[in-house]
Amino acid sequence: MLRTASDRRPRRTASRVTAAATGVVGLLALAVAPASADGAPALALGPLPSVDALKPGGSFEVPGTFANQGTADLDKVYLSYSVTRGLAHRELPSNCVRYEVTAFDEAPGHSDAVCEFDQKVRAGSVYAPEKPLKVNVLGHALYDTLRVSVSMTDSGGEDGTKETVRGTGPAVRLTELPSDTPVGEADPEHLDWDGATVPVTADSSADFRLTGARVAGRVGDTVAMNAKFTNAGPAWVYSRKMIPVSRVLIRMPAGTTVTKPAPNCTKVAAGSYRCGFGNFWVEENSVFTYAFTLRIDKAVPGARGSVALDATAHPYDPDRKNDTAAILLDVDGAGLSTGGTGSTGGTGSTDGGGLASTGSALPLVGAAAAVLAAGAGAFLVVRRRATRD
Structure with a gap:
């Protein structure tokens, strides 16, 4: 044609x-x-x-x-x-x-x-x-x-x-x-x-991957939450029709309030945001970090949010299992969120799986003590293969 x-x-x-x-x-x-x-x-x-x-x-x-x-x-x-x-x-x-x-x-x-x-x-x-x-x-x-x-x-x-x-x-x-x-x-x-x-x-493909986050703090604290999108390639993805390649949907854990949203993100409902890439293409090996600031309002048992790609078709991405990840919340004294972090289970990781550690108002030693006191030793994450970020 x-x-x-x-x-x-x-x-x-x-x-x-x-x-x-x-x-x-x-x-x-x-x-x-x-x-x-x-x-x-x-x-x-x-x-x-x-x-x-x-x-x-x-x-x-x-x-x-x-x-x-x-x-x-x-x-x-x-x-x-x-x-x-x-x-x-x-x-x-x-x-x-x-x-x-x-x-x-x-x-x-x-x-x-x-x-x-x-x-x-x-x-x-x-x-x-x-x-x-x-x-x-x-x-x-x-x-x-x-x-x-x-x-x-x-x-x-x-x-x-x-x-x-x-x-x-x-x-x-x-x-x-x-x-x-x-x-x-x-x-x-x-x-x-x-x-x-x-x-x-x-005749090629691109692997879109999402990384969730684990945040920890006390009620009243303001904490950082960083979710991440990665195009692991090998191909770049360009929308020749000049429409967004995809969008990332982020839902915050219950009991939190967003005090500062990430750039390129628009609020679509209470605690829910739609985030983009700024252009009609995503280069190979590119990483987009969506940095939010949250306030912990109250401890909600089992509270967790999510990060996921929207329903846009991605025919070049043959495996969609790493297109979702969890946002877990650990409120000091109330225990850590539990539950799966995506469409499949797996061993938790804080350095490149479905979760990424984010900053907290607590000192690092205090945050580590809170995690140990809560008895949390593992997280379920989505991971198709070892990430390259």
């Missing part, structure tokens, strides 16, 4: 946007004006297939077919290939430059390769590079995108570029293809460029 974009990737400075808009207005004027002796070029990109079931560590080729459907020749043209962070350009010819761009607003980091073809592009002809550009599939690839565009101007070097590298391979030229080679239709709103974006999917 082919997917195309009708808008050009926006620039990040007002001056560049203004310049681009001015150029488009000028070309529109040419498009609607009566035909002149000089005529005007009109670029149209050929079809791009979606790319699926790629193996991390492999590669694929991008054709880059385009046509000049106008009535005037061009002396130079640029082909641009932009890929999200699970893909990479590594073997570029010397007439191409690679730009590594940092994440910005709602766009993840990406790599742009811009290739300059300093040769005549005749009106009414179809072209493609004599050697297709190769794109590498990285070990953390999963849901990525490829955008290809053809333009009369160089679109490289946008704001946020952290690295610029010129290719070292032999220069590649354009080769003319048969005139009946399939291409799209030039868009009259931007005759100077055309582009398309397609999905690229790798």
Whole structure:
């Protein structure tokens, strides 16, 4: 299935946007004006297939077919290939430059390769590079995108570029293809460029893990509670539909009041919060800690809260058993919370299982004494495999 974009990737400075808009207005004027002796070029990109079931560590080729459907020749043209962070350009010819761009607003980091073809592009002809550009599939690839565009101007070097590298391979030229080679239709709103974006999917997975907490203190104390989300990889997860990848639901133990919620968390009910990641992607090996401050109001026997992923589908995560964990509360003199900490039982751990120790208003020695007095020696936690955080 082919997917195309009708808008050009926006620039990040007002001056560049203004310049681009001015150029488009000028070309529109040419498009609607009566035909002149000089005529005007009109670029149209050929079809791009979606790319699926790629193996991390492999590669694929991008054709880059385009046509000049106008009535005037061009002396130079640029082909641009932009890929999200699970893909990479590594073997570029010397007439191409690679730009590594940092994440910005709602766009993840990406790599742009811009290739300059300093040769005549005749009106009414179809072209493609004599050697297709190769794109590498990285070990953390999963849901990525490829955008290809053809333009009369160089679109490289946008704001946020952290690295610029010129290719070292032999220069590649354009080769003319048969005139009946399939291409799209030039868009009259931007005759100077055309582009398309397609999905690229790798055969990989990501392991989302949640770590709960154990808090301890006396009635009236204010204590820290830190729950944690980890993407143990190997893949990053990017929502190409620009919706949240997932959300974390946190429910506090009975008998407590939140005095300071964690950033990126919204209260949805008394003692319950919905927490996000701040973007539409979660990188591999990333960790999000949700740091809350609680007040212990009273001792409630067996009180415990929970941390869990919401009902968003996670088809890339084959094992959901570590998607929930418990928040246990030990009120001095009232005993420690008991009960399972997730969908399965297991041996408790305070250094990387379903629970994590958090701070308390009690001194460390006093807190340890309270735990021993309560006779608590084990906790049930969810753990699928040894964590890497």
